[in-house]
Amino acid sequence: MSKHSVQVKVFRYDPARDADPYYLEYAIPFEPRMSAMNALDFIYHNIDSTLSYYDHAGCSLGICGRCVGRVNGKTVLLCQTAITGDTVIEPVSTGRTLKDLVMRKGRRDDAEPTKDTD
Amino acid sequence: MTEHVRTEVLVIGGGGAGFRAAIAARHSGARVLLLSKGPLGRCGATPMAGADFTLDGRSMHELGRDGDLNDSREKVFNDIVTQGYYLNNQKLAEHYVHTAPLLLRDLLDWGLKIMLSDQRAVITSGLHIMDVLLRKARSVGVEMREDIMALDLITNGGAIAGVLALDVRSGEFIRIAASAVVITTGGWHKAYWPNTGMRDLSGDGIAMAHRAGALIGNMEFVTFACNIMLDPPMWRGSLAPYVLSLVCGGSLTNNCGEEILAPYDPVVVKTGTTTEWNKSFVSHATAREVRLGKGFRNGGVHYSRGDVSWEVIKLVASITFPGWKYKAMDLTEWGRMLEANEPVEVGPAVEYFDGGIVVNERFETAIPGLFAAGECCLGPFGANRIFSAITEILVQGRDAGEHAAHYALTEGGAQPPIAGFEALEKKALLPLARNNEVRPAFLRRELQLRAQRHLGPIRNKNELEEFIIYLRGMKQNHLPHLGTASSGRVYNKEWIDCLELGDLVHLLEASARCALARTESRGVHFREDFPVCDNDRWLVESIVEYAEGDPKVCTRPVTATTMSPPGGKMPYLDMMKKMMQSHSDTGGMH
Numbered sequence: 050m051s052k053h054s055v056q057v058k059v060f061r062y063d064p065a066r067d068a069d070p071y072y073l074e075y076a077i078p079f080e081p082r083m084s085a086m087n088a089l090d091f092i093y094h095n096i097d098s099t100l101s102y103y104d105h106a107g108c109s110l111g112i113c114g115r116c117v118g119r120v121n122g123k124t125v126l127l128c129q130t131a132i133t134g135d136t137v138i139e140p141v142s143t144g145r146t147l148k149d150l151v152m153r154k155g156r157r158d159d160a161e162p163t164k165d166t167d
Numbered sequence: 168m169t170e171h172v173r174t175e176v177l178v179i180g181g182g183g184a185g186f187r188a189a190i191a192a193r194h195s196g197a198r199v200l201l202l203s204k205g206p207l208g209r210c211g212a213t214p215m216a217g218a219d220f221t222l223d224g225r226s227m228h229e230l231g232r233d234g235d236l237n238d239s240r241e242k243v244f245n246d247i248v249t250q251g252y253y254l255n256n257q258k259l260a261e262h263y264v265h266t267a268p269l270l271l272r273d274l275l276d277w278g279l280k281i282m283l284s285d286q287r288a289v290i291t292s293g294l295h296i297m298d299v300l301l302r303k304a305r306s307v308g309v310e311m312r313e314d315i316m317a318l319d320l321i322t323n324g325g326a327i328a329g330v331l332a333l334d335v336r337s338g339e340f341i342r343i344a345a346s347a348v349v350i351t352t353g354g355w356h357k358a359y360w361p362n363t364g365m366r367d368l369s370g371d372g373i374a375m376a377h378r379a380g381a382l383i384g385n386m387e388f389v390t391f392a393c394n395i396m397l398d399p400p401m402w403r404g405s406l407a408p409y410v411l412s413l414v415c416g417g418s419l420t421n422n423c424g425e426e427i428l429a430p431y432d433p434v435v436v437k438t439g440t441t442t443e444w445n446k447s448f449v450s451h452a453t454a455r456e457v458r459l460g461k462g463f464r465n466g467g468v469h470y471s472r473g474d475v476s477w478e479v480i481k482l483v484a485s486i487t488f489p490g491w492k493y494k495a496m497d498l499t500e501w502g503r504m505l506e507a508n509e510p511v512e513v514g515p516a517v518e519y520f521d522g523g524i525v526v527n528e529r530f531e532t533a534i535p536g537l538f539a540a541g542e543c544c545l546g547p548f549g550a551n552r553i554f555s556a557i558t559e560i561l562v563q564g565r566d567a568g569e570h571a572a573h574y575a576l577t578e579g580g581a582q583p584p585i586a587g588f589e590a591l592e593k594k595a596l597l598p599l600a601r602n603n604e605v606r607p608a609f610l611r612r613e614l615q616l617r618a619q620r621h622l623g624p625i626r627n628k629n630e631l632e633e634f635i636i637y638l639r640g641m642k643q644n645h646l647p648h649l650g651t652a653s654s655g656r657v658y659n660k661e662w663i664d665c666l667e668l669g670d671l672v673h674l675l676e677a678s679a680r681c682a683l684a685r686t687e688s689r690g691v692h693f694r695e696d697f698p699v700c701d702n703d704r705w706l707v708e709s710i711v712e713y714a715e716g717d718p719k720v721c722t723r724p725v726t727a728t729t730m731s732p733p734g735g736k737m738p739y740l741d742m743m744k745k746m747m748q749s750h751s752d753t754g755g756m757h
């Protein structure tokens with residue numbers, strides 16, 4: 050299989066250390082029908098292990114819905130979005146960054162116990 | 168800032184077993200905190216499941232479904248024990264059979280919707296089960312926290328006293344005092360590559376229980392689902408071809424163009440492809456081809472529809488993958504390939520662990536106050552599972568939760584010593600100070616690939632020994648130097664990887680040592696150099712002790728109640744056929 054490489058530009062920001070967000074570009078070997086998540090996995094495994102994306106849990110198969118992010122500006126599930134050439138990967142909301150592509154928790158997914166009646 | 172928390176029952180794990188345990192403990196009057204490593208209701212294996220919930224046909228009938236009145240709990244029990252090659256803990260199998268109908272009734276009362284059913288199973292979905300449990304847990308006041316990873320157990324005077332946990336997002340520790348603890352952390356899929364997806368399942372709970380003094384066992388019995396998509400990368404790990412082949416059949420060919428199942432006994436092939444016996448049989452057959460050098464690039468074989476008509480495939484797919492979507496996965500391209508009768512590469516990938524933490528019928532471990540339930544336990548299925556794991560985890564979760572609550576409210580209450588927390592925190596922080604001397608992700612991938620090769624469906628002495636030497640080397644030379652590139656604590660995924668890797672190595676060594684000791688072939692464990700099922704010598708469970716950090720394997724007799732185990736020896740596939748043919752004469756896929 051011929052392996053050409055593509056450039057993947059990733060949003061980086063560690064609010065505890067960086068004054069401002071920035072982007073880093075990585076060259077990765079391209080495989081047909083690889084996902085944005087596969088690209089991040091490659092970067093983390095082989096190039097830059099300081100990169101954070103929601104990966105300590107999650108399904109990689111489009112089931113858990115936790116890997117939302119933006120690929121070339123569009124909000125998608127990273128694990129189910131194929132990249133086809135040079136790609137930009139960002140969090141859904143750059144204002145809510147916890148670290149890199151991982152976002153702080155919004156109200157919606159707060160884990161407070163709520164009571165309902167049954 | 169380290170947080171301090173106190174609870175009566177602490178449940179570690181947020182899959183089906185964990186939620187069911189938490190609800191039961193709450194119903195029994197205890198204060199309950201549940202920790203989920205990943206997102207609430209969306210992590211672990213449970214949401215990934217199809218999912219079937221199995222019970223006997225008579226009980227199905229009593230629930231108002233189409234069930235076979237000639238079926239009985241005894242027949243289901245017979246089938247579970249023969250499918251498990253008599254290696255089952257029959258007390259746990261009885262518990263499963265008797266509790267399943269009650270459990271299903273509860274779920275229906277709580278709003279479970281059934282999609283389909285046959286004579287012995289209802290089909291819902293794992294996601295839906297999790298939603299029902301999550302809603303129920305909220306309504307009864309279970310406190311729940313997500314993205315929290317338990318790191319270690321703390322005992323006092325031999326009894327459970329607390330747990331040290333890590334908030335994955337903030338990187339801060341949580342010191343938890345608990346009167347009773349229920350471990351429900353599922354399997355250790357992350358020890359293998361490829362696997363079936365879940366990124367949180369690294370066997371932390373099994374490893375921490377072992378370290379604290381609980382026994383683990385039957386670690387050699389690892390179930391591989393067959394016909395898992397291996398390529399392209401985006402679909403890798405998907406069960407879609409497993410599901411389609413189970414319903415429709417199809418063709419599996421090696422790199423010489425040969426049908427890989429052609430050499431086998433037609434009776435075995437029939438049951439071994441049209442029922443969930445496919446996991447052990449087809450995974451075995453596939454691994455054989457690959458070991459003979461007849462596999463493809465990703466260590467698999469080719470699946471295509473063969474002479475099954477496109478109309479049949481289309482019809483089944485319209486039910487299993489409506490619009491060629493499997494959850495959020497777009498399989499349109501695979502649909503095109505199936506129509507054109509083009510193959511995809513598929514192979515065995517780890518799906519379920521039959522062994523785990525040793526528990527009794529009250530789901531107690533060897534440590535007072537420590538309970539365990541679900542896939543992390545050495546459960547009812549012996550050497551091979553056909554009946555539903557979803558049923559297993561729920562029946563066990565319920566009872567473990569009740570017993571844990573009872574313990575917490577009557578006997579528990581040992582205080583966790585501060586020094587215990589401090590020592591564990593110090594140890595956990597070490598990788599952050601080591602500046603990436605040894606990178607965990609790199610080691611993990613190497614480990615996963617070796618596990619797939621040497622501890623897959625087919626094993627032998629040389630490879631197991633080589634693998635154990637590799638694991639020992641890793642433990643001595645690499646694990647002590649694991650470090651992170653960034654020393655920040657906020658969502659530092661490399662730190663999490665460091666913390667998980669030791670557990671993966673420990674469990675793989677336990678598993679490899681059990682597999683090496685078991686010089687026979689049974690269920691999902693096949694030894695190339697001992698291809699005979701030896702009922703005279705090996706109807707024993709493998710039990711692993713924790714000997715100063717290392718796994719030490721011994722055995723204990725199987726727990727039999729009403730079905731006496733057979734004697735004699737028989738070639739592996741003949742024994743498989745005999746077990747297949749011991750099935751009760753009833754309707755239903757299981």
Ligand SMILES: Cc1cc2nc3c(=O)[nH]c(=O)nc-3n(C[C@H](O)[C@H](O)[C@H](O)COP(=O)(O)OP(=O)(O)OC[C@H]3O[C@@H](n4cnc5c(N)ncnc54)[C@H](O)[C@@H]3O)c2cc1C
Pocket residue numbers: 106179180181182183184185202203204205210211212213214215216217218219220315316317318351352353354363367368369370371372406518519540541542543554555556557558560
């Ligand atoms: C892809 C797939 C499909 C399947 N399909 C079926 C099916 O159709 N029918 C069937 O019967 N079975 C099926 N199975 C098997 C079944 O889904 C599992 O055996 C079962 O769901 C396990 O449930 P559990 O609650 O024991 O563990 P899990 O559901 O795996 O949950 C474990 C929980 O523990 C958490 N955890 C782990 N470590 C820690 C820690 N250190 N701290 C805190 N939390 C932690 C995890 O995040 C997770 O929440 C399938 C399995 C897979 C992988």
Ligand code: FES
Pocket residue numbers: 107108109110111112113114115116126127128129
């Ligand atoms: S990781 Fe679960 S949907 Fe993408």
